[in-house]
Amino acid sequence: xxxxGVKNPRTLTVSELKSxxxxxxxxxxxxxxxxxxFFPHGASGTPWSVGAAGCVMWTGVxxxxxxxxxxxxxxxxxxxxxxGGESIPxxxxxxxxxxxxxVPSRALDTALLAWExxxxxxxxxxxxxxxxxxxxxxxxxxxxxxxxxxxxENQTDAKIQAxxxxxxxxxxxxxxxxxxxxxxxxxxxxxxxxxxxxxxxxMIYGVAFGGTVALEKVDVSVDGxxxxxxxxxxxxxxxxxxxxPFVMAADLSSGEHRIVSRATDVDGNTQPEGRIDNERGYGHxxxxxxxxxxxxx
Amino acid sequence: xxxxGVKNPRTLTVSELKSxxxxxxxxxxxxxxxxxxFFPHGASGTPWSVGAAGCVMWTGVxxxxxxxxxxxxxxxxxxxxxxGGESIPxxxxxxxxxxxxxVPSRALDTALLAWExxxxxxxxxxxxxxxxxxxxxxxxxxxxxxxxxxxxENQTDAKIQAxxxxxxxxxxxxxxxxxxxxxxxxxxxxxxxxxxxxxxxxMIYGVAFGGTVALEKVDVSVDGxxxxxxxxxxxxxxxxxxxxPFVMAADLSSGEHRIVSRATDVDGNTQPEGRIDNERGYGHxxxxxxxxxxxxx
Numbered sequence: 001x002x003x004x005g006v007k008n009p010r011t012l013t014v015s016e017l018k019s020x021x022x023x024x025x026x027x028x029x030x031x032x033x034x035x036x037x038f039f040p041h042g043a044s045g046t047p048w049s050v051g052a053a054g055c056v057m058w059t060g061v062x063x064x065x066x067x068x069x070x071x072x073x074x075x076x077x078x079x080x081x082x083x084g085g086e087s088i089p090x091x092x093x094x095x096x097x098x099x100x101x102x103v104p105s106r107a108l109d110t111a112l113l114a115w116e117x118x119x120x121x122x123x124x125x126x127x128x129x130x131x132x133x134x135x136x137x138x139x140x141x142x143x144x145x146x147x148x149x150x151x152x153e154n155q156t157d158a159k160i161q162a163x164x165x166x167x168x169x170x171x172x173x174x175x176x177x178x179x180x181x182x183x184x185x186x187x188x189x190x191x192x193x194x195x196x197x198x199x200x201x202x203m204i205y206g207v208a209f210g211g212t213v214a215l216e217k218v219d220v221s222v223d224g225x226x227x228x229x230x231x232x233x234x235x236x237x238x239x240x241x242x243x244x245p246f247v248m249a250a251d252l253s254s255g256e257h258r259i260v261s262r263a264t265d266v267d268g269n270t271q272p273e274g275r276i277d278n279e280r281g282y283g284h285x286x287x288x289x290x291x292x293x294x295x296x297x
Numbered sequence: 298x299x300x301x302g303v304k305n306p307r308t309l310t311v312s313e314l315k316s317x318x319x320x321x322x323x324x325x326x327x328x329x330x331x332x333x334x335f336f337p338h339g340a341s342g343t344p345w346s347v348g349a350a351g352c353v354m355w356t357g358v359x360x361x362x363x364x365x366x367x368x369x370x371x372x373x374x375x376x377x378x379x380x381g382g383e384s385i386p387x388x389x390x391x392x393x394x395x396x397x398x399x400v401p402s403r404a405l406d407t408a409l410l411a412w413e414x415x416x417x418x419x420x421x422x423x424x425x426x427x428x429x430x431x432x433x434x435x436x437x438x439x440x441x442x443x444x445x446x447x448x449x450e451n452q453t454d455a456k457i458q459a460x461x462x463x464x465x466x467x468x469x470x471x472x473x474x475x476x477x478x479x480x481x482x483x484x485x486x487x488x489x490x491x492x493x494x495x496x497x498x499x500m501i502y503g504v505a506f507g508g509t510v511a512l513e514k515v516d517v518s519v520d521g522x523x524x525x526x527x528x529x530x531x532x533x534x535x536x537x538x539x540x541x542p543f544v545m546a547a548d549l550s551s552g553e554h555r556i557v558s559r560a561t562d563v564d565g566n567t568q569p570e571g572r573i574d575n576e577r578g579y580g581h582x583x584x585x586x587x588x589x590x591x592x593x594x
Contacts, residue, residue: 019497019500019546021546024532026532026533057532059531200316202316203319234320234321234356235321235322235354236323236533236539237533238533242533249318
């Protein structure tokens with residue numbers, strides 16, 4: 001892979017990268033459109049509810065270690081721009097289809113070039129041999145088969161950056177002046193029970209994460225948000241970019257219950273009740289839509 | 298399963314246990330004989346070097362939650378005795394073959410009845426549907442398919458406890474007055490490189506754990522123990538019973554290098570250099586035998 005926009009640009013092999021440093025970071029990988037299914041306007045794209053997310057243990061070299069060895073970012077650069085290794089079919093405008101994403105230079109504190117996921121060599125389907133991982137950022141920024149990383153003054157003009165993954169009003173086209181899908185927001189959802197419960201004590205399970213900010217707490221309501229009780233985190237804390245399973249015991253009577261969860265991060269950000277309508281159904285973290293209706297018998 | 302030796306003994310289903318509490322704990326599962334291959338007297342049993350260990354994420358109900366719900370341990374009990382669900386073939390003395398292990402009651406602080414490992418239902422081969430897990434204790438104490446847990450005044454007289462898994466001099470038979478294989482000791486080993494390295498910078502990887510005590514540090518030597526340098530822990534801390542990967546960068550010249558690692562726990566226990574000879578080759582944590590010889594070219 002090639003590194004540009006540094007004092008001493010050069011090409012490096014994965015083998016060379018492996019001797020330059022190593023870190024292991026757990027981070028949620030989530031599609032910008034996770035939750036899109038809840039938007040009433042039928043936002044175009046895969047209609048994800050909660051399935052477009054996972055928590056991955058990434059191992060690779062901190063990008064900062066590599067960049068420091070190459071003299072640091074060039075003066076005036078404000079973005080880290082990663083380019084995927086996909087070959088572009090003849091006859092297509094490369095800019096219209098290439099996977100090239102820019103993220104703010106502040107991501108240099110945590111970015112890595114990963115060659116393993118969950119302690120096994122990174123498979124090609126997940127971006128192997130090398131993937132640019134930006135912990136806490138939406139999936140699209142984690143460029144697969146990365147072949148080029150550049151520190152740049154401006155964001156790339158590739159379509160996926162310039163007009164894609166931009167938050168705008170319903171009906172509007174995408175453009176570079178709109179917010180880009182970078183840091184993920186605080187979010188949670190219930191995993192169990194999903195449909196049926198038994199009268200009496202039920203254990204309510206879910207997951208929560210804070211994007212780039214560590215979690216403070218998760219509250220759970222079994223009456224659709226009228227009353228809340230703090231849940232308990234379950235298992236080891238894998239760090240600020242990971243999700244945390246949570247659990248809360250609740251005594252449920254027969255009938256219908258609306259179970260919802262609401263996470264809060266250590267900066268005090270908390271999930272809103274509703275959704276913010278936007279053309280592509282990005283970044284939905286409203287707690288109401290993410291609840292589940294459970295029939296207890 | 299049946300719980301006895303408590304104020305209100307009773308039989309519980311796994312489903313009932315699932316509503317009584319839940320925890321997730323990462324713990325090393327290691328055979329008492331891991332390292333047996335290094336003993337020169339040819340200790341009987343599988344000749345493990347370092348392969349009889351893994352780090353597992355267990356999910357289940359804290360045994361304490363169950364016992365508290367049943368009124369607590371009966372007066373005068375000093376051991377937790379777990380019995381496996383294996384059926385005993387006709388014509389054999391059950392005591393000679395049953396898996397029934399006693400551990401000190403202090404293990405009640407951390408023991409769990411587990412129904413999941415690594416976030417999936419516990420397979421039968423690993424002790425499902427329910428396994429008694431004693432974090433930080435040698436493997437044999439983590440009774441598979443557990444059907445009975447009793448708080449007892451004395452240790453069981455089953456052979457696996459009375460004479461099995463006892464540390465004694467070479468040539469001596471096992472007996473109840475000898476130390477039992479309960480809490481694991483502090484230990485580490487190198488995972489990479491194992492045989493060959495390249496001249497220049499090498500990343501030395503390994504794992505370390507402290508049994509029931511959290512780790513303080515791991516030192517690594519590339520000259521067979523003459524000089525040491527502290528390694529860096531790699532990735533999230535999964536808690537005191539888990540192992541921690543470690544890494545250290547070392548510049549290696551051409552030739553033969555003896556790479557060894559030495560872990561120290563927060564109580565100040567550290568791996569000894571040598572081995573303590575014993576009949577069955579149990580509990581070996583000497584750093585010298587666990588080193589690797591690497592040819593750098």
